[in-house]
Amino acid sequence: MVEPLAIAETNELGLSFDSAILASNSTDIDNNNSFYALVIGINDYPNLDRLSGAIADADRVVKFLSTNLQVPLDHIINLRNEEASRAAIIQGFFKLRDDPRIVKGDPIFIYYAGHGGSRREKRNSGAANEVQVIFPYDYGGQELESDRLINCIPDQTIATLLNSLSEEKGNNITVVFDSCHSASGSRDGSGVFPSMQPRCAPLLHDIPCDLDDDILGAAPARQRKSPACGSREKAWEQDQQGRFTTALLEVLQSCPVEKLTYHNLIISLPDLINQSPHCYGANKSRVIFNSRISSPQNAYIPVTFEREALTLGAGTSSGITSGSIWELHLSVAYDSQPFGRFTAKGPRVSTTTLTPFTEEDKRSIELILAQKSRLQLRLYARQLNAGTGNELKVWFSPQAARMLFHDSDRETSQISMPSKHEVGYIHHSREGADLEVEIHNIDSAPESLEVAFSICDSIAQAHGVSKIEQRKPAQRRNVESVLFAAARWNWHLRRINEQHIKEGRHSVIEMGMYKVGQSIRANRRELFQDPESVPVTYDEAGTAGLVEFVARSRDLYGIKLSNKRSVPLYVSMFFFDATDFSIVHLFGHSASNGQGDPELPADGELFIGDAVDGGSPLKFTIPLTKKVEVGHLKIFWSTDPLELDHVPQPSAFDSRSSRGVTKVSKHRVMKDWGTVCLTLVQHSPSER
Template identity: 30%
Template sequence: MPPWSYPSALWKDLTATIWHHLTRLVLFLFSPRVLTPGTSGQQLDGDTNITPQPNIIVDKNQSSVFALIIGIDKYKNTDHFTTLRGAVNDATAFYKFLLDSRDKCGLGVPKSNVLFLEDEDATRDKILDAFESHLLKNPRIPDRGDASMILFFAGHGTRVHAPNNLISQDEMVEGICPVDERTSHGGKYVHTIPDYVLVHLLRELCEKKGQNITVIFDSCHSGGMGRGVGQARAANLDASAVPPELDSHLWMNQHPPPDARLSTTSAKTHVWLVACAANESARETIVDEPGQHQLVRGRFTKSLIEHLRTVDLENTTYLELLDRLPAWSGQTPFCGGDRRNRLLFDKKYPPTGRSAVSLMAGDNDVARERTWRVSMGVLAGVVPGTEFNVLDRDNHTVCTLVAQTVKIEETILFLKDGARPDVVIPENARAVVSDWKNNKMIMRVYVPEGFPHVGALFPTRRLPLQQGFVQATSRENAQIALRIPEDDNDSIVIERFTTIILECEPEARFPLSPRNAVLQLPAALNGIAHFNYFLERRHGSAPLDGVSLEVYRLVGNFPTREPDRRFGQNGNLVIDNQVLFKSEYGAKYGIIIRNVSSCELFPYLFIFDPTDYTIAGLYSPHSTTDPPLQSVVGEVTIGIGGQRALEFTLPRGMKKSTAFLKLFVTTKAIDIDWIQQEISPFDTDFQGRPRLAMSREVFQDTWDALTVTLTMTV
C-alpha cells in the first residue's frame, strides 16, 4: 500500500483562481426524470424539495448518461439582474442535442436521465435539493460507477465579498446566481451559491458516484454588466456578503475518507468547457434559426453545439473540440480539468493511450512545405529530430512526421524524408512518439547473471520503438537494478540509484506474475523511466529564481482554515527544499506557490509517489491567457480556506515514507497534464508509455522547475 494518504477528492482546481470556472458546477446535477422545456415545475414537490426517488435495483455495470440543464433568463430581482434573452434558448438547444438520436447527430440520452430547470424553478433551495436527490441519492446512478454526468448552465454569475475568516485571493468569492438571489424567502435573504459550497458538494459527488463529470457553462463573473445582445452574462457586485454559517450543515460532523492516497487522481475527475477566461465576457448574439424567427443565443453555446453535432464523438477529445471553436475578441473559450484529453462524455482515453496527442494543421506557408503541430515541446522532452507516427482512428500508422522547431509549448512537424508528399492525414488523427532520438536520457537497467526475465526485457540489442530503457553493462552505470528476492519468487526488487530517490526510498518491490512477465515487465520499466525522467527534470540555468513552494500545517475548520504560524518558519514547513513531519491523524495541510520574480508565470504542480511510481497533478492553471502567478507578489493557494485541505498519513505498519512535490513554471501556458501516471506501473492494467528525452532545444519562452521532498515518520 502506498505510504501517503489524503482525502480522496483533492482538487487542483480548488484554488481561488480556478473557482472562476467551477462555481456553477455542482449544484445542479442529474435526475432520473425529465422536464420538458416550459414545464419545469411539474416534478418539484413544494417550494424546496424534489420528489423522492423510488427504490431501484441498479446494474453495477451499466454506463449511462445523466444530465442537469439549467437556463435562467428572468431573475426575480430586476434591480440587480438584467433580464437575459438567450440563456433559456441555449439550455433548450443543449437539451435537444442530448435527446436527439445519434442518426440525428445528437447524443441519444433517454429523457428519463435529463432534468431541465429553467427560470422560476431554479431557486437556491431547489438547486441544492436537486443536487442531493438527482445526483448523490439517485439510485439510477451507480455508486462509484462509469455513468457520465453532464451539467450545463446558462445564466448570471457573480462575485461577492467573502465571509469573515475565509481566506481568498482578493477577499471575494464567486458563485452562481439562482433565480431568487437577492430576494427574501421566508423572511430570509437569498444569497448566491458560493464556490466553496460547490467544492464540498462536488467532492461528495465524485466520492460517491464516480469520476466521469462534464461541466459546460455559458456565463461569466466580470461583474457590473447585464447580459443583453453584445453584453456579458454577469450580475452586478452589490450583493450582501455571504454569512460564514451559510450552508455549514453540509460539512458539519463529516470526516475524511480513510486511506485515500495523496498520489491518487480520483479527485481530479471533472472536465469543464467555459465560455470565456477570467476578466472576459460571455457574449450573446442574434442568430437566424431555420424555420424560426431570429433568436438570441450565447455565441459560445451556439458554436459548441454546432461542433458537437458534426465531430466524431467517439474519436474526439475535449481539447480537440475546443480547438475547433472560433476565437472571438474579448472572449476566449477554454477547457479545464485533468481529463480534458479524454474522449467526449466518456471516462476512457483514446485507444492509443494518453501518450498520443492531437495532431493539428500548421502554417503551411512555411518554406512552402506542409506542416503540422502537436502540443508537446521542450518541457516534454521533445527535441529536433524526434519522430512521430501519425495514427488514424483505428490506430493504423498513416505516415511519420519529424520535429523541426521545438518550442516550449508545441512542436512544428514536417513529413519525414521519403514519405509521399501527397499523403492524406485524416481528420482527428493523433500522433505518438516513435523515436526520441536521444539515447543519453534513456533509463539504464542492470540485471544480474541468471535473471529469469532478460528475454522479456531485452529481446534485441536495438532499442525498440517507444521503449525508454536499455540494459546497463554494470551496476555502476545503471539507474536501477533488478533482482529476484530470496523470500518471494513472484516479485522483483527494484534498487534505485537515482540520487533524489536513493536518499529517501532506496528500494521498491514489484509484484510480478511469471506468466505475464513478457508483457508486464517492459511496460512497468517504461513507466518507471517516465517517472524518473520528470522527477529529475530541471532547467540547467534556473532562469526563474524567485519562485518558491511552501507547505503549511493548517488550523481552523472548513471553510476558514488558515496556516498555523506556530510550526516551521512562520508556518512554512519547507526548509532547504524538504519537509520533515510526524504522522498525525486528522492534521490538515495546505500549499502556497509564491512568485517574487519579475515574470508572470503559469505554475503546474505534481506529486510523485516513489512507492508505486504514480504521478498526480495537484494544480494547473485554469486559463491559457491569464498567468495565475503575478510578478513580484503573486501567489496561488492549494488546500487553504474554502479549498480541500491535504492530509498526509502513514499506512499501518510503516514507520517512514517519502513523496515529492514537483513544480514546473513557465512564462507561456502549456499542456502537460499527460505527465500524470494515474495507474501504477506495478498494476496489471498499466499499458506503458514512451520515454521522453531532451538534448538540443529551441527556447522561445522560459521555464523552470523545483522539487520539495516530503518525508513523514511515526
C-alpha cells in the first residue's frame, strides 16, 4: 500500500494563490456554532497598487457565513487593511489553532482577498521553484526595532501554518484565495475592460532564505484550496468587487451547501473571462465544510450546447467510451433529479457528443432549450455506465455459480450491470478470466459460507498473492458489491490509448521511481540531496514497467516524469491496490471551470513527491503478516485537461479508503492522450 507523507504541499498540491478553493476534510456543520473562520481583505496597500473590492468581498463572505450558515460573529476573525499586517495574518492562524472552543474536526474556513504574486526562487533544497505569495497590508514597510523590510507571506509559510492548525484541530479546513500570482498578464487581452483591475503585484524585494524559519519547523499538511485563476491568468475585480468571490457566493447561495461538493462547486461557477477558478486537493468529492461525507454519486462533468449538439466536457482521455449512458442535471447538488438519459457518441480526446437515449429524453432537452438561452445553458452530466465491451470477465466455480445464481443467470454471454454501476461483469470460462470466484469453506453450514476472490494476474500469481485475503458472505448482493468494484478497478487500470498500440508508438513520458528520503520520526523527514534511482524494467513501448523493492516504512519515494514532447501535458497519478480494489488519487490536483494549468512542462520534468511543487513523498508499507503485495502506480496524461475525479474508489470490502492512504502553446497542437503504469511488487523487510 502507499501513503503520501503529510508534509508541505506547496504550489499546485497545497497552495497556489490564484482564485482558488482548497477543499477540506470537514465534519458535520448541522450545528454551526462549531464553525470558525479567518477572513482577510486588503484594499489600501501603502506600497502596492490599491484595490477597490477586496474589503467588500471579505465583508460579503462574513455576511454569508453569519446569515446563511448562522456562524456566530465571535467565531470569525476579521482582518481589514491595516489590521491585516503580516504579523496579524500569521497570528490569525495561531489564534484558530489555540482556540479552546474549537474541537478537532470542527469546520474552519479561511478567506483571503488581496494581491498575490510569484517569483522563481531557490528553496532550502537549492532547487529553483516558483514561489507563490500573498501580500500583507504592510508589505515593504520597516520592521520595528530592525532594519529589515516586512516581506510577503510565501506558500511554504501558509502550508506550514495550515499543517500546525490541522494537527491541533483536524483537517476540516477550507481555504479560499481571491488573488492571483501571475503578474505578467492574462492569456489574451479579450474581455478586459478599463474598469477591471487584477489582484496581482510584483515582488519588490527578495525573499530571504531564512524567512519564517521559526514557523517552518513544523511539517506542513494537506488541505484543499481554490484559487481564482490559472497560473497564466489574473484574478480580476470589477465594479468594486472580485469576480471570483461574486460568482462563488452566487453558487453557495443558490445550492444547499450540504449537497454541494468542492468539485461540483467549481464546475458550476459561471465562465469568467480570462479567469479559470480551480480547486486543489485530493478530497474534491467531499461535501463542502464536511469531511465525513463524500458524494455517494460520481462527479459531475459540465455539458455545453455547441454547434447544435450537447457536448460533454470530457473524452477518451478521461475514459469516456462510445455507448456509455449519462444522466443530465440542471443542478450540481449531488442528489438533484436528472431530467433525462443520454448516450455518448464518437468520443474525441477531450469532448464527447451526447444524444438522447429515448424520444422522451429528446423532448425533455428540447423543452429546456426552448426555455433557456443556449449560450447561458449550464448542464451537468453523471455517468451511469461505461457501455459494453469493458466488462470484467469472471469465472465462477460450479459451487459458487449454483449458490449465487439461478440457472437462467449463468449464461456466459450475459452482462450483469445494474444502472447504478459504471462497469459490469460477464460470466466467463476460466481461461482468459480476469477474476475467479470460489466458495471458501464449502463444508460449512449454508449461513456461514463465504466467497473467495482471486485475481488472474501473472505477476500476482508468480508471487503467490493472487488470492485476496478478504472474503464476502456467499450471497449474490454481497458478492456483486465486490465484482462491480473490481470491474471498475480493472477497467481504469487496463484502459490505454489503443491508437498508440496500432501505430506502434513509444511512450511520450518517461516514468522513473526514486527514493527521495527517510522518515526520522512522526511528521519529520530527511530528504536526500541526490535521490536514489530505483530499478524499473519496462516493456518495449515504455508504457508498462515492473518494480521490485523492499517496502520499509521509513523510506520515502518520488516519481519523476520526463516529457519528450514539445507541448505541456496534464497528468494525474493513481494507486491501484490489488489487495482490495481501491483506487487512490495521488497527484493531478486541480478541478477547474476553465483550462487550468498543465502539470508537466513541454520538454520538461515533473518530480511527484519532491516535497515542493510535486507535493508529498510517497511511503510504501505492507502488513507484518504479509510477505509480498502487488499494486500499480498509473499515470494518465493528455494535451487537454483531464476529468478523472470520478476514478477514485474505496476498498471493496469495507467503507474505509485504501489502507494507509491519507494522502499552452500558442500554436494549435494535435490532441492526444496516453498512460504509463508501474507494477509494484512490495516485499516485506522480514523477507529480505
